[in-house]
Amino acid sequence: MSAVTPPAVPPVEERDRRDGKVGTVVREIMSGSVVLSIAAILLSFVIGGILIAASDEDVQETAGYFFARPGDMLGAILDAVGGAYGALLRGAVFNPRGDNLGEMLGPISETLVYATPLVAAGLGVAVAFRAGLFNIGGTGQIVAGAAAAGWVGFAVDLPPVLHVIVALVAGILGAAVWAGIVGILKARTGAHEVILTIMLNYIALRLFDYLLTTPVLQQPGTVNPISPPVSGDAMFPSIVGRLHWGFVAMLLAVFAIWWLFAKSNLGFKIRAVGLSPSAARTAGINVGIIYVVTFAIAGGLMGIAGSAQILGTERTLTGGIAGSIGFDAITVALLGRSKPFGVLAAGILFGALRAGSRTMQASEGVPVDIVLVVQSFIVLFLAAPPLVRAIFRLPAPGSRATAILSRSKGAKA
């Protein structure tokens, strides 16, 4: 007789911990519910409202005699917050004060203009997230993409339709190559992609600044670091008003990424590597190649963002071409749970905030920065789901499911 007793359970939690805290946090954010995202957005607007009220002069004045006439202060708060958020909505969605339909719908097209690079760049972050990678290198990749697209736009002569297409492809490739460097270095040397992307941001920006002072990119006859304008037929044609065909390119990218993860074996492998590099490696998936390919795809998406900037709105390359899109993209990807349509929705929301904040400042005198604060709070709440759940008294995610999990693992017993 030989007694066969079940051996010890492997130290599951210990090994999970070894996989890195960053990955766990991202995975947690990605697996959160839509309800949680909406709750985070609402909370952030409430806090934004409080800040608007607190900095409003009328509110401050009425607060002085709050106990005598509390109604005054409440009214002032309502005025301030309602006015600000009303203006935000007018500037972002629909302007009832417009003279014709075009003017009335102008704000929504403005929102989409802002959203275009944000969504594309958000996808660039999201794709990397799915592979378990942090792409902080949006800025550098957008610059690389914009420079390549811009250069084709002003330095190369091509027939009308072809020109814009080639410029866009150049933008995508330029950024993909720049991001691909990160993937290669990570796969070959094991260097951490966060450090690599951050450093490559500086390198890209400074290199770009330098090229803007050389004949490669600099406009002839000027001492300013500015490129010649992109030729007219390399610009994205207008759809309506300022809204250009870059928006359509972005939508195509959203669908492509959806297909990648829902229907393709490459997306399958990227997800497997993202969720468990060790299991993927053991199953014969070449994790290094997946890192390189993922970064190239992420870069390509950043290239669409960069192209939307230079070929859609900016027309000339300047040091500020990437703006803060590379970093806002991280927020967009997190809010969109790294799902293609989630990123689309999140990008449009952020585009709306951007578009509306101008009207808000112009008509109500509320500083644009309030929008930044709201954005930051959204991320903060997303990163702290228990906090949001506590405030809204939402149930913990799958409390039943967690129980099944701990039972099947047997690790807790």
Add this chain to the structure above:
Amino acid sequence: MQLELRGITKRFGGFTANDAIDVVVEPGQIHALLGENGAGKSTLMNVLYGLYRAEEGAILLDGVEQHFSGPGDAMRAGIGMVHQHFMLVPVFTVAENVMLGHEPTKGAGVLDLETARARVREISARFGFDLDPDARIEDLPVGVQQRVEIVKALSRDAKVLVFDEPTAVLTPQETDELIGIMRQLKEQGTSIVFISHKLREVRAVADVITVIRRGKVVGSAEPTASSQELASLMVGRAVELTVQKQTAKPGDVALSIRGLSARNEQGTVTLDGVDLDIHRGEILAIAGVQGNGQTELANAIIGLLGGLEGSISLEGRELIGRSVKQVLDAGVGFVPEDRSHDGIVKEFTIAENLILDRSDREPFASGLSLKLGTVREFAEQKSREYDVRSQGIETKVGRLSGGNQQKVVLARELSRPLKLFIASQPTRGLDVGSIQFVHEQIVATRDAGVPVLIVSTELDEVVALADRIAVMYQGRIVDVVAPDTSRERLGSLMAGVVA
């Protein structure tokens, strides 16, 4: 000190891990808590140690109710814990580890290492441990590290010592020594709670055995109870403890390993000139204490380990230098030892896990796109064939029991045409029913003429499955013996003693 756990109930969400458990440990008694993995033993001890708070019930020491809000409280009350995974800082010395958490100082925050050293020497002398207070933990063998844990608990005047699966990492000899230590502690009046699922050890050392199943106390037994009686209490039904198999009909040598050597990242030799032949139609099992090169051997064959010397040839084809994919394509099936980490993607569905190794080839892929219909059919078929119990193929594998997870891994690895099958710790953490299923599959694979390499730290499993046993110690194959070799001899070999 008398310890009483009265009506302890601990729930995780809707899952009751401990259900009104009553246990009384008398002073100077060795009380064994016996149960399968997942039965709720460790949860109960974590409640006792203040790591979890029980929903109901009370902890009493000498009849006085205690309220622990953390391990600190439990330690102050006289409860010490020797964890399964040692809670030691590897780069600290023995003395530093022992004083960690209640460091003696000479005032003004200056550490008084001398006092700590003296304390280690004193306790170690009392039990004949022979511990050097200045030795670094990482330089010590596992058995000695465990003694450091014991000294650590005793240095805090523990009156009740809890051993959580203490023998999982020990050789048979070290286990015997530990049993001696436990007896000695008991003579000096320490109460001991001994958590284990190993029947033999429990019967050897316990005064009283409490059997826990599915979070409930299902009975207590005298140490004189037979293994069969205890086993059926543990799993709730009579169990078949042997593996049914015919005599092997070994064919030609299929896998031939010569002079295989490897070093880890720290430069330590992990494989040291391994020579091994495996024939078609035989099960060769590697026995040995965890960490003696078994993991590295399996990883070397599969292509997960770089920097190898020597040769691994499968039917005349050299495997060293090939990628994992190439090795799998050469006809190697592999069940990794750490299933949840290397074998499955927990967040993936059953269907997705089943095609993890072949998502980009026929019949599942055409170009870049995945034929989801084919994937589904394949998953349905394999789930039926391997009796994967779930709510369907779209169930996330992380939600399955360990046994069903392992069935998914087996289904995937056995559904390629195989020239070699490697299974590391194939039944680790599984329930008895699943163990039987897995063993049947392994034997069936052998009977189909495939050479099978089993790596297991469970001697019982090795003996039950193997046609030949190769014993590994410090990266070397110490000897290859028949499965009817005595346990004493196997034990000596596992400790590197070649007699």
